[in-house]
Amino acid sequence: MKHYLTQDPWNIVEESFHRDYNEITESVMSIGNGRLGGRGSFEEKFSGKTMLGHYVAGVYYPDKTRVGWWKNGYPEYFAKVLNAANWIGIDIDIEYETLDLNTCEVRNFRRVLNMQEGYLERQFVARLKSGKEVEVNAKRFYSIVDDESGAIRYAIKPLNFDAKITITPYIDGAVRNRDANYDETFWDEVRKETAYGEAYIELRTRKTGFHVATGMCVEIEQGGEKVDYQSQPIKYEKYVANRITLDCREGQETVIYKYGVNLSSLNYDSDTLIKEAHKYIQRISRKGFDKMLFEQKQAWADKWKTNDIVIEGDVAAQQGIRFNIFQLNQTYTGEDERLNIGPKGFTGEKYGGSTYWDTEAYCLPFYLSTADQKVARNLLIYRYKQLGKAIENAQKLGFRAGAALYPMVTMNGEECHNEWEITFEEIHRNGAIAYAIFDYVRYTGDEQYLVDYGLEVLIAISRFWSQRVNWSTKKEKYVMLGVTGPNEYENNVNNNWYTNYIAAWTLRYTIEAVNKVKILDQEKYADLIDRIHFREEKEIEKATHIVDTMHFPFDEERQVYLQQDGFLDKELMPVSDIPKGQRPINQNWSWDRILRSCFIKQADVLQGLYFFEHEHGHDFVRKNFDFYEPMTVHESSLSPCVHSILASSLGMKEKAYEMYLRTARLDLDDYNNDTEDGCHITSMAGTWLAVVKGFGGMRVGLELPKEQKEIVKKARKENKTEWVILPPIPQSINYQLVLRPYCPENWQSFSFKIRFRGALLDVITTQQNVTIHNFSKESITLCLYNEEVTIQPESEVTTPIPS
């Protein structure tokens, strides 16, 4: 844990330069616009600890897989997020000295990530070895309005001398990936051009053949006036620059405006890239830095209108949650359905790939509630477009007839992960993709999505599950052998409850979806089943048989689901019994010891009860929580949020807050000593969930027709722990927004904004009351503490919090 960053509600502030932490700060202060992004490193040369990283979404390199022992079926490559050309560089030479904060005295240093307005700012005074002092003020952002560009305002002022200062703005494509498996370089140069104050370089990725043109143009002001300057073009291998020498006087500020663009062949014909880059840069430089920044601020203000969470009485928490929301919005905007949410976003390159099940399980609900419906929809469409690859992936593992297994890690739909117990066995991810469709349709009511895309994906996933289970003559049940559940501290287990449940649930939901689509659009349904050779009767019969006779490990005595077969053979003990100094166990225990222990890395049975809370009684969830929570070490950043949400829902407020704290400031405080590699982008969504679904108790609840309601009620009475098969629902189901907010003790109040089906609400919770403001032009009826409440357009209701 590190506490060197200043706590502030809207800014991340580094006061005075922390050399040793520089790579951590660079991660935290990363900026991006969903299409481009980069780490918060310096424009001028820095010979100290730094990891330069500038990334272009969707551009990747298929790095040769590295394994110790090859297992049949491993993918040939691991798609790496590519460190692209460094476009921010501006070398500063003052007579014979180079400005380098590693070699000079630094004072008044301040680096600020302004989250409200979306830019990075840095100030300092540097005293060179010669005694010369300069003051620098630099501002940089990636524009979310002109989202293939960024701009820099770099102001430099001699404090105690007059001198010629040489300024060398450059683009450097000779970059390396720190995470490269064999230390290879990934880019080849295609062409480069320089002109007065401008420079362009076009690089091509090896193997994948993506072209990226990076361009810059430079303008200079002295004394507030644009000045003409002499510029000497420089070209090296993969490097272009303009060297500009200026007379600078004591006390006079020289301002360098550097505009950068990055255009890729994902969006342009690669033959025209440099031409287009030139046009683009002309356009933005004409617009100018100030106008660009003004637009940036407005765009961010718009985002915050529907995204912000305000916490009163706890600046650290306020800063933490805004940081998470800010980074999620920087990483993914939903503009382009070919993109997704990398585990490190634009803040680092570790782990590679851009898409994990984190997207569906953790991030989707955030975008569903805070962004336009199309944003979440594009996340679904991304998977829809990769269905063909998922089918190929399943084929490689021996599945047939259109069965799909979505990859563990991917860039273009192909599996990249190479660890058998994960790659081949952590197949519950397939269920999360089905669940995301359900989640989206439930939240938005967009049933047409099922017709157009959703059902096709659901059938393909269901086909996988139908083939993946096998009939156990011993148990007279369907079983699923050799899987890894969400708890990766168990490998190759049999009948992981979560996986079995989400598999059976997928089959159920697919049957429902078939029935629904048949009603909604008979013609499209006929086309679909013809195209994918869906043998309705036979496949549904098999699916129904599996749903009816799936094995779910269960302990009668404790009335809990068992994480997997044989779980009770373990020596059960609470995490608190682990001897001091032995945590985290993944750094202190050998892998086999972890595996045979009862300790749980991340929510597993509880992940299932979080997803399927609506299918289980409250008491039953509580029994499972009480059984599993004490054995959970939360050594995945994706774990505490689920426990926090369940704890909130079970009324265990202290536990909920404790769990919330585990990830609220994960990167800001470098909680796991790994933020220097980049931020934990996807787990940031988990913190948001802990606030909105946990403290806010936000759910989308089934408003069932009467007949169905009776069945559910009866099942609850009988304390049934498994689901209830409902008769087919002829019309669309009505889902309702549900809220049960309470304010954590340590806070005065908190508020969050959510969108729900066209409405925008602000939910403000104090220790006493909850106020819900409806910003929209229509009234909304929701369920607040089990009561139906209607809020008129553009008005609010306030209710005391029930004790």
Place this chain on the structure above:
Amino acid sequence: MKHYLTQDPWNIVEESFHRDYNEITESVMSIGNGRLGGRGSFEEKFSGKTMLGHYVAGVYYPDKTRVGWWKNGYPEYFAKVLNAANWIGIDIDIEYETLDLNTCEVRNFRRVLNMQEGYLERQFVARLKSGKEVEVNAKRFYSIVDDESGAIRYAIKPLNFDAKITITPYIDGAVRNRDANYDETFWDEVRKETAYGEAYIELRTRKTGFHVATGMCVEIEQGGEKVDYQSQPIKYEKYVANRITLDCREGQETVIYKYGVNLSSLNYDSDTLIKEAHKYIQRISRKGFDKMLFEQKQAWADKWKTNDIVIEGDVAAQQGIRFNIFQLNQTYTGEDERLNIGPKGFTGEKYGGSTYWDTEAYCLPFYLSTADQKVARNLLIYRYKQLGKAIENAQKLGFRAGAALYPMVTMNGEECHNEWEITFEEIHRNGAIAYAIFDYVRYTGDEQYLVDYGLEVLIAISRFWSQRVNWSTKKEKYVMLGVTGPNEYENNVNNNWYTNYIAAWTLRYTIEAVNKVKILDQEKYADLIDRIHFREEKEIEKATHIVDTMHFPFDEERQVYLQQDGFLDKELMPVSDIPKGQRPINQNWSWDRILRSCFIKQADVLQGLYFFEHEHGHDFVRKNFDFYEPMTVHESSLSPCVHSILASSLGMKEKAYEMYLRTARLDLDDYNNDTEDGCHITSMAGTWLAVVKGFGGMRVGLELPKEQKEIVKKARKENKTEWVILPPIPQSINYQLVLRPYCPENWQSFSFKIRFRGALLDVITTQQNVTIHNFSKESITLCLYNEEVTIQPESEVTTPIPS
């Protein structure tokens, strides 16, 4: 399968040059003497497919571990068998042409591995591009008498020209390991020297700092007379040579004698290495090639006297078994207890390490029966000396109080393997090391070994098992979670029967050994328990509790042990149901599919019933064989021999022969398409076992005191499937040689030689009779087809084979 090698009872013969198979032939024709060895490659330059490999036993490099995803506990390095300096090289230049069989026409080519006499020979006529023809005849061997040296006789004769021929005998230390993880080189040069007709180079391994001096000396004969020659010394980086130019006349043979030595700092002070090498080479060159070869032949004749297996009526089988015996004797001689039996011996470098559980489970019985007792004893002492490392290894995995886990792969006792499911979980290897002590004592009667070394190892291994199990409150039994059994097509399973059984057996045997050692040498016992802090009462009490209440998965219906918990949840089907073209499954199925299938890589439950046949009824073994055999794919070369032996013992002669054939000519026929990497040395012992323990029915049987006999008899009657705890046996147990030979249908007869407690026997089995010849000066009483038979000194008995 390839059949290009000529079948011959005593020789491996390649008639005409098979360029594409050259690396396979090089593996097969490897020669060695237990201390040095190398592949059967050419002396002269060869620009075609070749893998040069010359190895010095015990000299290794700790290559940086390569993994895809690091797991805590993985070793930092993997000890690699080192490709050492090439000492055999002799470049031949005829005017402006280099002799290179890849670029000239070759006729009358013949390469022969003479197994009877222990050398490699090669002849050919080469026609160069210029039309010049030369005849070459080369002989090479590693001396088993002067076991740090080798010698070459290389004769060259111009057939159609007179010319100056330049001969360059060299030593080249600039070699690479093909199996290097990061393509690094492993040797540094220390010094080099040349003299008239001599050259020396001393290299040092990086990191481990082994020094190896390689020396050569050259003599030349023309027309049968030793000639003086002009020699130009050549030195490059890691390379020394003498360039010699000779006038050669049509039809006249020029003979180059090249003597080589390899001395390592394992056996000499590294400061004196080159001096010692010089002395050594002086000595052997004075002895001369012919005398050295004569001694070699005699030494091999001595080995064959106690090793040979003669098969009449099947040349392929005859060649196969002699090849295996030959290679085993080349690989390990038992002279040096620091050495062991690498999986590829001196025939290649793949897999690295020198010691696997293969040594104890497969090789030990071969050396026990065919070599002096000290050879097998040295294999045991090797592990004894590494006990400290095994304790450290267990500590790294969290075990305490002197618990030892022997490594999966090692060179110096440290674990090298890096695949969690093997490294940390394939712990049954620990049991094999305990079993080897039992096996050795049973065979030799050397109970003093228990006193001096064995008990200490047994206690350390037992301590591991006692800590590795845990009490299952659910089962009210001890369980062992998260293991990989011998069948590596199951990973991280619970309660692998074989592992549980050998663990419990180790505890039982340790208790027996404690009681025995207390009787044999009270004083040494007291010293030992004091030194290792053995709390006799407490540790034995715990061990007894585990022995009494260990969980063994068992199927009541089928009356078979279950390979692991949950095995019956699998879809059971015979190997014959695997669709065509999908075998071997490890090349056609993804790993997860293999894991969840019922298919068994190698004997697992059956391995246990082979080791512990004497503790199980015949009918019971049969039931298990009938259950598991059809599901076994034998994709490990260590598997068929176990099935073959059991099939023989169950009277299933056809199955026994079928299984025997699976490995009898594994490398000679390149059965698995991988002999080019080197031969499967340790599995060669398996073939020997299939003949001697299988067809020969050789066992060592318990001659129990009367009281114990009754107990066992009773248990057999009751069809008890688990072991019987016998009351302590006060005196030494008498073990007896047991034989039940039968001759496979395809053979006219076979005979094998074995040593047993000072006796040397030849057991000759025809279709009708068995004749046992006792070569020793004392009579021996053995059990032949359940009858006690006494054979007088230096005489034989013949008995008809019972039908």
